[in-house]
Amino acid sequence: MLEEVRSATRASHPRSPEATLLGTRLAASPFLSSEERHALESITLPPRSIAAYKDLLRQCEPAHHVEILIEGWACRYKTTREGHRQIVALLIPGDVANLDTSLFTRSNYSARTLTAAKTISVARDRISSLAEQHIGIAKTLAWLAMRENAILSQWALCLGRLSARQRLAHLLCELSVRLGNAVETESRFELPLTQEQIADMLGLTAVHVNRMVQQLRAGGLIDTHGRAMTITDMAALRRIGEFDPAYLHDQRA
Amino acid sequence: MLEEVRSATRASHPRSPEATLLGTRLAASPFLSSEERHALESITLPPRSIAAYKDLLRQCEPAHHVEILIEGWACRYKTTREGHRQIVALLIPGDVANLDTSLFTRSNYSARTLTAAKTISVARDRISSLAEQHIGIAKTLAWLAMRENAILSQWALCLGRLSARQRLAHLLCELSVRLGNAVETESRFELPLTQEQIADMLGLTAVHVNRMVQQLRAGGLIDTHGRAMTITDMAALRRIGEFDPAYLHDQRA
DNA sequence: CGGGTCGTTGACACATTTCAAGTTTAGTGG
DNA sequence: CCACTAAACTTGAAATGTGTCAACGACCCG
Numbered sequence: 001m002l003e004e005v006r007s008a009t010r011a012s013h014p015r016s017p018e019a020t021l022l023g024t025r026l027a028a029s030p031f032l033s034s035e036e037r038h039a040l041e042s043i044t045l046p047p048r049s050i051a052a053y054k055d056l057l058r059q060c061e062p063a064h065h066v067e068i069l070i071e072g073w074a075c076r077y078k079t080t081r082e083g084h085r086q087i088v089a090l091l092i093p094g095d096v097a098n099l100d101t102s103l104f105t106r107s108n109y110s111a112r113t114l115t116a117a118k119t120i121s122v123a124r125d126r127i128s129s130l131a132e133q134h135i136g137i138a139k140t141l142a143w144l145a146m147r148e149n150a151i152l153s154q155w156a157l158c159l160g161r162l163s164a165r166q167r168l169a170h171l172l173c174e175l176s177v178r179l180g181n182a183v184e185t186e187s188r189f190e191l192p193l194t195q196e197q198i199a200d201m202l203g204l205t206a207v208h209v210n211r212m213v214q215q216l217r218a219g220g221l222i223d224t225h226g227r228a229m230t231i232t233d234m235a236a237l238r239r240i241g242e243f244d245p246a247y248l249h250d251q252r253a
Numbered sequence: 254m255l256e257e258v259r260s261a262t263r264a265s266h267p268r269s270p271e272a273t274l275l276g277t278r279l280a281a282s283p284f285l286s287s288e289e290r291h292a293l294e295s296i297t298l299p300p301r302s303i304a305a306y307k308d309l310l311r312q313c314e315p316a317h318h319v320e321i322l323i324e325g326w327a328c329r330y331k332t333t334r335e336g337h338r339q340i341v342a343l344l345i346p347g348d349v350a351n352l353d354t355s356l357f358t359r360s361n362y363s364a365r366t367l368t369a370a371k372t373i374s375v376a377r378d379r380i381s382s383l384a385e386q387h388i389g390i391a392k393t394l395a396w397l398a399m400r401e402n403a404i405l406s407q408w409a410l411c412l413g414r415l416s417a418r419q420r421l422a423h424l425l426c427e428l429s430v431r432l433g434n435a436v437e438t439e440s441r442f443e444l445p446l447t448q449e450q451i452a453d454m455l456g457l458t459a460v461h462v463n464r465m466v467q468q469l470r471a472g473g474l475i476d477t478h479g480r481a482m483t484i485t486d487m488a489a490l491r492r493i494g495e496f497d498p499a500y501l502h503d504q505r506a
Numbered sequence: 507c508g509g510g511t512c513g514t515t516g517a518c519a520c521a522t523t524t525c526a527a528g529t530t531t532a533g534t535g536g
Numbered sequence: 537c538c539a540c541t542a543a544a545c546t547t548g549a550a551a552t553g554t555g556t557c558a559a560c561g562a563c564c565c566g
Binding site: 060076078080085089108131132133135141142143145146149150152154155157160161162202246247 | 341414
Binding site for chain 1: 555
């Protein structure tokens with residue numbers, strides 16, 4: 001597969017290590033000195049390509065590495081005994097898949113790719129001991145965890161108190177911002193998710209997500225062609241989803 | 254009111270500062286040296302009594318203090334435009350109310366007491382600069398945030414994929430563990446929450462919570478007399494709520 | 507060309523909400 | 537200690553949002 005070949009090439013000819021973490025949430029930390037940035041780069045392992053629908057991490061299995069997504073999409077999820085899945089975090093390029101395993105030995109969620117993806121990783125022991133020596137790194141871990149907290153709190157509000165239509169609108173708005181789209185009346189991006197995966201984020205059924213997508217489409221709010229998602233009336237979609245980007249702590253929005 | 258008097262006394266005759274943070278989640282951190290513990294104690298402000306249903310923190314207003322609950326119950330919550338409330342965290346004695354404002358300037362939730370309560374607090378600037386000097390404190394912030402994350406992820410699973418009955422069972426099990434009750438077949442604790450507040454945690458209606466409480470009662474799983482909650486069949490309640498205490502990272506459970 | 511995944515549609519079931527009483531409980535003042 | 541009030545809990549009937557089941561169509565990839 002093409003992905004495999006490309007990563008093999010990169011592994012044998014590693015780029016300047018400075019570039020590896022670039023564009024990553026870790027690197028976006030306001031708390032890192034350049035020395036600390038270098039320390040982090042130095043313990044980062046080379047990129048690894050992973051096919052779609054592969055587990056990065058399984059609930060309750062000890063995790064020895066912290067994985068950072070640099071290409072493709074992934075998610076954290078949990079399942080009920082009857083096999084229903086709830087996605088508890090959507091991971092896009094730059095996101096850290098299993099931040100908490102830097103301090104805890106085992107996670108209480110699984111993580112898997114949703115598309116073909118590429119990750120870099122850091123050994124658990126090494127980031128943990130690095131956080132022991134560098135204040136900025138420890139503070140960065142706290143900062144990342146608190147942002148995830150803010151997103152999870154917002155999801156709780158959506159899951160508990162918004163209608164299916166509102167939840168979908170909210171998710172699309174969140175994605176638009178997180179993918180770095182400007183806050184215009186129109187926004188276009190690739191949405192490589194099946195309606196079933198969207199359902200697993202919103203706590204709904206694939207069938208019902210389908211109906212809601214059609215409803216938004218019929219209302220002239222969004223437009224879809226294959227994986228291409230266009231938000232044609234951002235203001236209205238935000239109003240419906242009660243979306244306020246403040247919780248993302250993103251300057252752009 | 255009795256509470257007021259007691260706190261005034263304590264404020265004018267401060268106890269040994271070592272005792273203030275005792276029993277608090279902050280103090281439970283495995284990352285604090287005794288020096289760091291003292292540093293934290295030294296910046297802790299004296300206890301303050303607060304009546305029930307008072308806001309500790311309002312969404313989007315800048316927070317200058319990190320508040321730690323030492324008596325009574327409180328919650329973090331968010332509301333929709335139509336006024337529906339979702340509680341995103343239940344705070345019991347020892348919990349930190351607004352951890353994230355130690356690094357972010359404003360929170361994206363409100364916090365309020367659910368009963369008469371007592372808090373101690375730490376100035377935002379002081380804990381932030383303390384985290385600048387002491388690795389253990391920075392690491393503790395990360396550790397606390399990650400535990401909150403684990404709880405929120407679990408709540409997302411409950412809100413998205415469990416039935417009303419399951420969610421209630423799960424909440425009662427979580428409370429039993431968090432309140433430090435042993436894991437026996439029977440557990441008894443004070444539950445100073447109205448059914449409406451429970452509904453706001455579970456993303457349900459007070460009326461429906463009432464029906465589910467009755468259902469659990471009729472099934473011989475729980476027993477309530479006023480504020481006294483008794484779980485009479487813990488094993489069965491755990492099975493129903495699909496409760497596994499691992500996500501609480503609590504040694505007792 | 508064929509097979510499987512994903513999207514779409516319709517009819518129906520059901521969990522939960524809504525609305526609108528009633529009853530109990532707890533708190534307060536006389 | 538009782539009377540009064542408001543808040544909390546309880547109950548029932550009807551409305552509704554979302555789930556379930558089952559089928560069909562479109563598209564992609566080998």
